[in-house]
Amino acid sequence: ALEGDAWIAVQGDDGAEAYTRRGDLQVDGDGLVTLVGRPVIGDGGPIIVPLGSSISVGADGTLSGYGEGETPEALVDMGRIKLVTPEQALLRGDDGLFRPAPNADGEVAALPADENARVASGALEGSNVSAIEAMVSMIDVARRYEMQMKVISTADENAQRANNLLSIQG
Incomplete structure (x- = not known):
């Protein structure tokens, strides 16, 4: 679950950065992805995690883990999930992902990472209804x-x- 107004950056179907609050992430052949298979974006693009790795997510979105057949002593930093806190409301797209409103030129710019955004590892956000x-x-x-x-x-x-x-x- 994400704390406050934080959002997770993911790669949309068009390859552009989009945002979601769905925190049910998993590892597959493409790395760290959402439940529907969209790559999760880190500091330098989609986060690559070796298949079969055991990972944990820190409160700041940092991924730590070790590969299949290794012991927890071999723990390494695997990247950091890009968490953003938009200043303005995001627009929902047809794909279920959210994006900032286009600027005057019609371009949609990616939001900057928020170092203060927090994630609760092992928890999913419940319904408010x-x-x-x-x-x-x-x-x-x-x-x-x-x-x-x-x-x-x-x-x-x-x-x-x-x-x-x-x-x-x-």
């Missing part, structure tokens, strides 16, 4: 709507009856 509370709220709104419709219907019937009485007396 409770499905049960949302369902109860939706049922409550539906019942209130039904009651309001009944009040309007009853008022309409009363108005029709009043018109009938006035037309009979007139």
